[in-house]
Amino acid sequence: MIVGRRDGRAWLTRVRRTGQPFAAPVGGGGASVTPLGAGVAGAAGTAGAAPVAPRDLRFSDGAMSGPDYMGAVAAAVQRIAAGELDKVVLARDVVATGASALDPRWLLRRLADGYPNTWVFSVDRLLGATPEMLVRLEKHLVTSRVLAGTIRRTGDDDKDLALAGSLARSSKDLEEHEYAVASVAEALAPHCSSINVPESPFVLHLPNVMHLATDVAGVLSAQSTSLALAEALHPSAAVCGTPKIAADELIAELEHMDRGRYAGPVGWLSADGDGEWGIGLRSGAISPTNPAQITLYAGCGIVAGSDPEAELSESDAKLVPMRDSLGS
Template identity: 40%
Template sequence: MNTASLPRFRVVSRPLSRVPDLVRLADSENPLLWVRKQRGFVGLGVAYRLDTHGGERFADASRTWATLQENAIVDDPIAGPATGLIALGTFSFASNSQTPSTLIVPRIVVGKKDGEAWITYVGDDSADPHPAAASLASADVFDVAQLDDFLALAGVKGTVPETSTWQPLQWQTPEGETEAYRAGVAEAGRRLDAAAIEKVVLARRLQAPLAEGADLRVPLGRLAHRYLDCWTFAVDGMIGASPETLIRSIHAKVSARVLAGTRRRDENEARDEELSRELVASEKEQLEHRFAIESLVETLSPHVTDLQHDAEPSLLQLPNVWHLATRVTAQLADGADAFELAEAVHPTAAVAGTPTPLAMDTIDELEPFDRGRYAGAVGWVGAGGNGDWAIALRSAQVDHSHSPATITAFAGGGLVVGADPEHELSETVAKFRPLMEACS
């Protein structure tokens, strides 16, 4: 792609006097958000947007981002991983998806980490800086009490009253898709029995109309509050709370969290404990998890040294499910940026299958819809190759292109030998639960 005509930015970052509520600060209709526990950031306004398709989508984003950074004049005394010029992105699961992969540079970023906060303004480079850039650059510490005035000065919609508009969603399965899911699991089982594939992940979806003026900060706030061990995200209408790190690279330290193998939670404490023990003891679930680890190690190894992972998976306890989880760490060896690392490891066996090319063909054949960005990469990139990508799980896509707007939620599960259609359907019900409750 041609990067010669890309904009030149003047970027200013400063500490904030106190930490604001990031979810409340987000745009209610088109939020840009990345938060987990006491860290993350919100984007306001759009300084630049890239939409790309196909097998070059990660490379297109990487080349564009490199040029944007090279062209930018950055005034950032904080020099944190997510200060200065950053972008949020959401990438399609498959290269043949009709849904664009999108990279967005926010006009303003407000972030927090370890009890401290910052603000960044991204303006067009000119001899006469925008008044917003000048006012921010003149401050050693920006007073958060002036934030609304600053947003207005920058031409960005300010914070809104605490009252929000939200009506519980009425979810429905698209006609025929429950039966198609059961049939797909059964057919995948036959192929697994014939040893044509070792694992494949099949998904299904639910859809609901959105009321006019629906405030997406309501479900996002619920997700962020309840799923503290997940990244709550919103990028170009793709919203959710993912427990799984695809790849994180900060100052050449690389890490990932692999999840594969699931049991639903139960309100009965004794039964819940029994389900967790079943998961650990399950040969099927352990096999599924091993495939996911092997997939990541194989694809990541060419880019790193000192690659290590837990000898045995641990139990990750979320409000809706138990997961088998393994943390992987490594040291970057070849200077690959966050886009290149994400492209190398996507799609993992945890969301596609093994062997990956055959699993992807099987998904394309057996799923009666385009996944879009579900199970793709979602996250952010900063300077120096830094970035943090999650797998877009426990997620839904908002579509404002027609009236009423709609939201489509996705959930899936890994199939290995012995997969049972009813059990797998039940697993997807548990995985839909975070969004169902957040949107109630």
């Protein structure tokens, strides 16, 4: 437990090793950050009260409607075909508004129960359940889990097994994944004496989707911290694109929204510099001015073979964890 203070504002950080809310999966580390005086419940209730379910939720488009998002994807594919870049990650947002202040504990408990193979986090109104670890540093061993390439699950085990096979063979998804892995390996190279990159990805099964995944590992070559490694890696091609500058410029042109802290690093740092940083995906941000409102985010990697309608469907699948947490 850590108490911090800066510019007249104090906060309390709890780090727990448990599968409960505010934590990573069992065996990992997790953190919650709560302003002092606010209680664990944040904007709703008190730390001792039972979590309160959202009431009378209404959903609305954020910066773009579904058709507008498909138009942005089509425009990105044209730019890729013109040779301006290889990949870009385009995100969209959906706004949920309840009848009263949202209780973060309710959302976090549902995320932890429903998505046990993710890192559940809560930091200053941003909360979610990310399946992607940006970087972990433990006793000079550096690891990063790269996710890129997605297919939605059906709930039928036999069908999902067939879908997993098609995902592993998809040239479009493998291309998207390759860019993300290469960006991580390139960013880690200056900090590592050796790096191991598996020849092919595996399929990571989550309750709502399946991802192509690669675990990149390296040995730290010089004195550094997990936070410094996170800075070197962010933003990777998994959340931005390739080349990074061109992708970043196209995101600013086509997304029409401020990502805020969505897709940024979230995690913890120990006194000796070790730590674990996830990417703030499958997440939502409770409004600082309206505690009854939360903005949900989802993004998709766009490459030459991307289909706008399929990318919209993929983004809907990635919104499922946060919609589940709200009970919708």
